[in-house]
Amino acid sequence: MKRYGRGIWPMLALFVLLLVSLSFMSDATHNSEQFGRLYSLLLLTNALGLVVLLGLIGMNLYWLLVQYRRRAAGARLTSRLVLMFVVLAVVPVSVVYYFSLQFLQRGIDSWFNVQIEASLEDAIELSQSAFDVRLRDMLHLTKGLAGELTEVPSAVAPLSLYDLRVRSGAIELTLLGANGRIIASSGAEATDIIPDRPADAVLLQARQGQAYVGLDPVGDELRVRAVVQVPTGGPSAEPRILQALYSVPERLNEKADRVQDAFARYKELAYLRVPLKHSYTLTLSLVLLLSLLSAVWGAFYAARRLVAPIRDLAEGTRAVADGDYSQQLPVTGHDELSFLVQSFNVMTRRLAYTRDEADRSQQQVEGQRTYLAALLANISSGVISLAPDLRVRMVNDAAAQILGLGSEECAEAALETLARQHHSLQPLVDTVLEQQRQETAQWTAEITLFGNRGRQVLICRATTLPGDDVHPGGLVLVLDDITALIQAQRDAAWGEVARRLAHEIKNPLTPIQLSAERLRRKFLDRMAPEDAEILDRSTHTIVQQVETMKEMVNAFSEYARAPQIQLQVLDLNRLVREVLDLYRGGRGERGRPAIAAELDPAAPRVEADAGRLRQLLHNLVKNAQEATADSAEAHIRVATRVIDSADEQPYVELSVQDNGPGFSAEMLAKLFEPYVTTKPKGTGLGLAIVKKIVEEHGGIIQAENAPEGGALICIRLRPTGPASHSHGPGA
Amino acid sequence: MACADDAYFSVRDARTQLKDGVYLLDANVVYRFSDAAMEALQNGIPLVLEIQIKVGRQRAWLWTDTVAALSQRHRLQFHALSDRYVAHNLNTDQRQSFAALDDALYALGAVRGFPMLDQRLLEAGADYQVRVRAALVVEELPTPMRLWAYASEQWRLDSAWYTWRLQP
Secondary structure (H helix, E strand, O other), rough: OOOOOOHHHHHHHHHHHHHHHHHHHHHHHHHHHOOOOOOHHHHHHHHHHHHHHHHHHHHHHHHHHHHHHHOOOOOOOOOOOOHHHHHHHHHHHHHHHHHHHHHHHHHHHHHHHHHHHHHHHHHHHHHHHHHHHHHHHHHHHHHHHHHHHHOOHHHHHHHHHHHHHHHHHOOEEEEEEEEOOOOEEEEEEOOOOOOOOOHHHHHHHHOOOEEEEEEEEEEEEEEEEEEEEEEEOOOOOOEEEEEEEEEOOOOHHHHHHHHHHHHHHHHHHOOOOOHHHHHHHHHHHHHHHHHHHHHHHHHHHHHHHHHHHHHHHHHHHHHHOOOOOOOOOOOOOOOHHEEEHHHHHHHHHHHHHHHHHHHHHHHHHHHHHHHHHHHHHHOOOOOEEOOOOOEEEEHHHHHHHHHHHOOOHHHOOOOOHHHHHHHHHHHHHHHHHHHHHHHHOOEEEEEEEEEEEEEEEEEEEEEEOOOOOOOOOOOEEEEEOOHHHHHHHHHHHHHHHHHHHHHHHHHHHHHHHHHHHHHHHHHHOOOHHHHHHHHHHHHHHHHHHHHHHHHHHHHHHHHHHHOOOOOOEOOOOHHHHHHHHHHHOOOOOOOEEEEEEEEOOOOOOOOEEEHHHHHHHHHHHHEEEEEOOOOOEEEEEEEEEEOOOOOOEEEEEEEEOOOOOOOHHHHHHHHOOOOOOOOOOOOOOOHHHHHHHHHHHEEEEEEEEEEOOOOEEEEOOOOOOOOOOHHHHOO | OOOOOEEEEEEEEEEEEEEEEEEEEEEEEEEEOOEEEEEEEOOOOEEEEEEEEEEOOOOOOOOHHHHHHHHEEEEEEEOOOOOEEEEEEOOOOOOEEEEHHHHHHHHHHHHHHEEEEEEOOOOOOOOOOEEEEEEEEEHHHOOOHHHHHOOOHHHOOEEOOOOEEOOO
8 A cells, every 4th residue: 555656657657648648639629530539548548547546646645544543753744735735736727727718618619700600601502503503504405405315216325325415515314214224324434334323202203294403412523413304205105214414614613612611611610619619628627637636646745755754753753752762764865854864863873872871880780789789688797778867778687687677667767766666776776876976987886785585785886988969978887796705705704714713723622621621630639628729720710711612612613604504484473482482481580581572463484494593583582681681671572574565575574672772883883793792701693693694594684773772683584585596505 | 300209220121132152131221310410410510320230150058159240331411512411331432412311311221232241151051140230320420529429318329239040
């Protein structure tokens, strides 16, 4: 469909063919012999040619309509151009057509004139009158000839006829019987063997005695034909008829011929006036149609040629707008449109290049980001990237695991919001805020968290990122969970101390004790009573002190020993009650404080080592007893309670409070360190062991002075027990 | 003068006779002109009348095989000076003039001894069909008239085919 009727050359050929055919047709209408025979064929050819042209235009129109409905690029412009071209062509051609038609009608009418017609008719009548005289003469002559034949018998008629013909100057004399049979004939022209018979009507007329004379057009010349009855000699004689043919003088003949020709020609033309007008009008209309249709087709052709590059450009621009930069339009010609197309091609090439560059850069950035993400995902340190407003930008898996967060909830959340959702993160947030306030560019802090997974000691290293206009910088936190490390280090250190104490101190104690006992056994009985008393007292002191030293070393070993804790699910309240029952025995005795238990029945079971917890309770109660030993109204309160938090697991708090003197500020700072004691007889390991047990269970311990006075020790444990991986037994 | 409604050409009868080894055609044709044809003739327009003759061999299951197709044409024209109608036989170039149109048409309609076919061209014993009809030849009218003559009922002057069998 697209290609049909588009080429310029086939159309040009069709146009020329039709034009030639129309010119032939015009000639034919003009009564030209040459094309007169072809008139119908030419008319058919032209009609077919015009139908073909009409078909091509129809296809073009349909194509344009389809394009228009499809809102194809350039369709509107093409329609407008076609319309403009068609109007430009139709108006002048129509004007020319109208005036040509007028000229044609008037021109043909002007050929005919009433005067000419009358003159020609007069000329004919005049000619006829001129012939009439001659005809009468000829008739008279013929009648004379017939009279001479009256007595001539039919048998000798030919001879008489010859004489008569030569004498009268007739071309041919023929004697006929009543039935029309030729009796005899004499002709001047030897070639005419068969005499020219008169028509039956003429014969009939002659038989009835009426003579006939008339002009007879034979070929180009005129003859006079006279037919008369031959007078009969007697009643029995057969009636005969004589026909004489006379030639007309050549000059007269020529003139008569010219008059006849002119008259006939004029008559014919006058008769043909209307058909002639119609034929000329038809030819003119066909020429008009051919011109119009060719102009319309030309309009389509020109519009398409003009619009093609614009349409390409429009389509190309649309493609570029849709992101297709591979568009390269064909460049034809050297006009401004071609320049535009070239510029478009250059533009798309550059756009494509720029886009490829951008893609490559983005791929590189993506690669780096992926590399960084992989790196961050695979390192054991937690990394948190914060925006300057402390909004979380990125949290790696390790950080999420250390802080017990899901990666999703961290995204774009403010650090403070996270702390509100997870109270355990509060120390971390406090530290960060504090450092922000101080505007420290780089800092390192040790932070202890107490979360769902118990106590965690973190080393937090922070670096402030330099920012610029586009990227505002921020803060990078690197977190390392050193809970297990610290525990291991501490265990190793105390283990070493214990080993050395046992080796360096405890080992010499036994020989010292044995030696003292041996001195006593060997020399006490033999010595004088006063010496013996000195020996007794000295050895007794040595043995007693050595025993004390042994106890001390054992106690320390107990602290430093890496215990194998046996975790089991147990009822904390029951365990507290059992331990406290041991102390109830001495109730009311002097110096023995009253012990009150306030146990929360809702306290959940905890996973713990029962033996270690008992030791913890003994140590605390003993401490409290010792602290209140001098008090008359001494009492100790042991309480358990459940502390709920909205977002985290509830935990169990075990508190031991006394109404003793409480802790001094100096003591509070190093309360849980070994060998710190206020008691004259204490090893200083009681609270250190308590703290160790608490940490083994993943709990935390706090010591403070109660508002109403006295010491208050609070221990918080998770009901599910400690996370074994970070708080398990030390090496 | 004939009316348009009465205008018709008709082959009244036709026959063939064998003479000296040649089939001769005798036919009687009636020519009645329409008003338009009459008017044209009176205005000096020559009219060509044609008698078409076709001889075909009839075959059992096939179409008729045309053995010969020939025609006789006469040009009829009014001669104003002599006030006569001149009939010009275009086949033989013979001219005849008539004082009245009816005489001329009668003379043209009476076909006598028109040599149609050599006997040798026909196969003895075969079945032949001869068809004759008369018509006014529109293509011979002056060019400007032709298109309108084709379109007009007045100029559609032709007779039906007159058919008869011929068995040599």
